[in-house]
Amino acid sequence: MQTLIHVLYMLASVLFIFGLKRMSKIKTSAQGNGMAALAMLIAIAATLMDLVSQGKIEWPFIIAGIVVGSAIGAWYALTVQMTQMPQMVGLFNGFGGLSSFLVGFSFFWENMIAHHGGETTAVALGADQAVTIALSIFVGGITFSGSLVAYAKLEGSILGKKVPDQPVLLPGRHVLNVALFLGAILVGWALAFLVQGSFVHFLTILVLSVIALAMGITLVIAIGGADMPVVISLLNSYSGIAASMTGFVIQNNLLIISGALVGSAGLILTNIMCKAMNRSLANVIFGGFGAVAATGGGKEGYTNVKSTGPEELAMILDAATKVIFVPGYGLAVAQAQHACRELGDMLEKKGVEVSYAIHPVAGRMPGHMNVLLAEANVPYDKLFEMDQINAEFKTTDVAIILGANDVVNPAALHDKNSPIYGMPILNVHEARTVVVVKRSLGAGFAGIRNELFDADNSLMFFSDAKKALTDVIEELKAV
Amino acid sequence: MFPNLLLVHQAVLAAGPTDAGADIPPILIGLYVFVLATFVGFEVITKVPPTLHTPLMSGANAISGITIVGALFCARFFEPAVANVIGFCAVVFAMINVVGGFLVTNRMLLMFKKKN
Structure with missing residues (x-):
C-alpha cells in the first residue's frame, strides 16, 4: 500500500512538471493547467488512501473541509471579474501561505503542545523537523499577511476601510525589518532547541507567528501600486517555498518538489518584472520608490500642452492608416477594454492597421493588460511586446496612450538625472501623433514630470479612458 | 522516509565509502530534492510569453495548494481536538x-483560446 501511495505521489510530481512546462506555451497552456489539476487530484486521492490505510481518519471533518473549500474557491473563480484578477491572485497566494502556516501550527500543536513530554522540540522530533516547523510558520505567515496587504492595496479597501495605493513608509522601517528578522531567527531557534513544556511552547509559537505576520505587513505596506507586479510574483514564489517547508515538516517529497517548482516559477516572473523596470529586486522591496512623489507632478513644469477632444481625435483617426494602442493601469481602472476593442474593430473595418503595445509592467500584475484585452476578445496576435513593436512607432500615424504614464516617458532614454533613467520604455514619442488619454496632468507612480506631454507631436485628451473611447466611437460613426 | 527517492538514496550510498551515508538525515535528502526541483522549475519554464504571465502565475499558485496533503494529515486526528480544528481550517x-x-486559470486560458 505504501509503495502504491508513493508511486502515485511520484506520478503527481511528474505531472506537475509537465503541466508547468505546457503552461508556458500558448498552444498547450490549457492542457498544462489540466495536467496540473489532475496531478492535484491524484495527490489528494493518494493522501486519503494513506490515511485510510493508517486506520485513522475523521471522514466528516475531512469531507466537510474539502467541500467547503472547493465551493468557496469555485464560486470565487467563476464569478470574479477579469478586472479583479490581480487582487484575486493576491488573495489566493495568501490562502496558500495561510494553509502552510496552519499545517505547521497544527503539527506542532499535536506533537509538542497536546502530547508533551517536557522535552525541547529538537529532542522530541529531531532537529530537522524542529527547524522546518519554525520555517514553515515563518514563511507561511509572511506570505499570508503580505498577500493580504497586497490584496487590500489592489482592491483599494479591506473590510470596508479605504486603503491607499501609495507606499506607506513607517519611520525607521529598515531597522524595524531587521529587528523583526533577527527576532524571528531568535524565537525560531528557541522554539526548536531551547524551550520546553506545553505552555512555553505555546507562547513561543505564538510570538513567532506574530513576528512573521508583522513582517509580511511591514514589507508589503512600503511598496506602491505600480510595483505590485513584482510583489505579486514574489509572494507567488513565497507561497511555493512555504509549501516546500511544509513538505519538510511532514517529510513528503511531493510537497517539496511542487513547492520548489512554484518557487522558481514565481522567481522567473519576479525577474522579468524587475528587468522591465531596470531595477533590482532589493530596490523594489526596500526602495520605497514613489514615496517622494508629487513634487514634479501637477501643472507646473509643462509649457507646451495642447489638449484635444473627441471630434479632433476622430478626424485624426479617420485619416490614419496605422494606429497603435498603448494600454496602462488607467485602462483597467476605467474598465475601458471593451470600448478599446470596439474602436479597434471599427478602425480595422476602415482598413486601418491596428495593434496593441504592451509594456511588461503595465498594470498591477504580470500580464494584466493581456488578460483584460483577451476578455474583450482582442486576438492575442495583435498584442505586441515592447521589443517587437518599438521599431514600429516610427511608421505609425497615431499612438493612443490609455492611462499609461511612466512606461512611455522618453526621459527614461536620455535624462540621466531622471529616477527612471534606464528603464526600457515604449517609444511612442516617435509616432507622428501621440494622443494621451488621461484624467489630468498629474504625475505617474514615479512622481515625475512626463516630457511626452510637452512634446510637439502630442495631444492631451483629458478624460476617463472609457468615456474618451466611447465619445470617439460616436464621433467616428458620424464622420 | 522518502521512498520515492530510494533510488537516489541508493546511488548516493553506492557512490560513497561503504560505511558513509548509512544514515543520511532525511532533511538532507529533502534538500537534494528541493534544490534539484528548483532547477527543474527554472529549466522547464523558459521564455514565457507575456500573454501567459497571469495564467502561469495563477496556475502555479494553484499548485502551491499542494499543502492540502499536509492539511489532510493534520485534519485527520480526533484527539487532540485543537490540532484537528486548525487542520480543518488548513484544508x-x-x-x-x-x-x-x-478554475480561474482555465477560464483565462479559454479566453485566449477562443480567438485562435
Missing part, C-alpha cells in the same frame, strides 16, 4: 487555493 484554505486557482 479549507488549501482547497480554496486549489479549486479556485485551477
Whole structure:
C-alpha cells in the first residue's frame, strides 16, 4: 500500500512538471493547467488512501473541509471579474501561505503542545523537523499577511476601510525589518532547541507567528501600486517555498518538489518584472520608490500642452492608416477594454492597421493588460511586446496612450538625472501623433514630470479612458 | 522516509565509502530534492510569453495548494481536538487555493483560446 501511495505521489510530481512546462506555451497552456489539476487530484486521492490505510481518519471533518473549500474557491473563480484578477491572485497566494502556516501550527500543536513530554522540540522530533516547523510558520505567515496587504492595496479597501495605493513608509522601517528578522531567527531557534513544556511552547509559537505576520505587513505596506507586479510574483514564489517547508515538516517529497517548482516559477516572473523596470529586486522591496512623489507632478513644469477632444481625435483617426494602442493601469481602472476593442474593430473595418503595445509592467500584475484585452476578445496576435513593436512607432500615424504614464516617458532614454533613467520604455514619442488619454496632468507612480506631454507631436485628451473611447466611437460613426 | 527517492538514496550510498551515508538525515535528502526541483522549475519554464504571465502565475499558485496533503494529515486526528480544528481550517484554505486557482486559470486560458 505504501509503495502504491508513493508511486502515485511520484506520478503527481511528474505531472506537475509537465503541466508547468505546457503552461508556458500558448498552444498547450490549457492542457498544462489540466495536467496540473489532475496531478492535484491524484495527490489528494493518494493522501486519503494513506490515511485510510493508517486506520485513522475523521471522514466528516475531512469531507466537510474539502467541500467547503472547493465551493468557496469555485464560486470565487467563476464569478470574479477579469478586472479583479490581480487582487484575486493576491488573495489566493495568501490562502496558500495561510494553509502552510496552519499545517505547521497544527503539527506542532499535536506533537509538542497536546502530547508533551517536557522535552525541547529538537529532542522530541529531531532537529530537522524542529527547524522546518519554525520555517514553515515563518514563511507561511509572511506570505499570508503580505498577500493580504497586497490584496487590500489592489482592491483599494479591506473590510470596508479605504486603503491607499501609495507606499506607506513607517519611520525607521529598515531597522524595524531587521529587528523583526533577527527576532524571528531568535524565537525560531528557541522554539526548536531551547524551550520546553506545553505552555512555553505555546507562547513561543505564538510570538513567532506574530513576528512573521508583522513582517509580511511591514514589507508589503512600503511598496506602491505600480510595483505590485513584482510583489505579486514574489509572494507567488513565497507561497511555493512555504509549501516546500511544509513538505519538510511532514517529510513528503511531493510537497517539496511542487513547492520548489512554484518557487522558481514565481522567481522567473519576479525577474522579468524587475528587468522591465531596470531595477533590482532589493530596490523594489526596500526602495520605497514613489514615496517622494508629487513634487514634479501637477501643472507646473509643462509649457507646451495642447489638449484635444473627441471630434479632433476622430478626424485624426479617420485619416490614419496605422494606429497603435498603448494600454496602462488607467485602462483597467476605467474598465475601458471593451470600448478599446470596439474602436479597434471599427478602425480595422476602415482598413486601418491596428495593434496593441504592451509594456511588461503595465498594470498591477504580470500580464494584466493581456488578460483584460483577451476578455474583450482582442486576438492575442495583435498584442505586441515592447521589443517587437518599438521599431514600429516610427511608421505609425497615431499612438493612443490609455492611462499609461511612466512606461512611455522618453526621459527614461536620455535624462540621466531622471529616477527612471534606464528603464526600457515604449517609444511612442516617435509616432507622428501621440494622443494621451488621461484624467489630468498629474504625475505617474514615479512622481515625475512626463516630457511626452510637452512634446510637439502630442495631444492631451483629458478624460476617463472609457468615456474618451466611447465619445470617439460616436464621433467616428458620424464622420 | 522518502521512498520515492530510494533510488537516489541508493546511488548516493553506492557512490560513497561503504560505511558513509548509512544514515543520511532525511532533511538532507529533502534538500537534494528541493534544490534539484528548483532547477527543474527554472529549466522547464523558459521564455514565457507575456500573454501567459497571469495564467502561469495563477496556475502555479494553484499548485502551491499542494499543502492540502499536509492539511489532510493534520485534519485527520480526533484527539487532540485543537490540532484537528486548525487542520480543518488548513484544508479549507488549501482547497480554496486549489479549486479556485485551477478554475480561474482555465477560464483565462479559454479566453485566449477562443480567438485562435
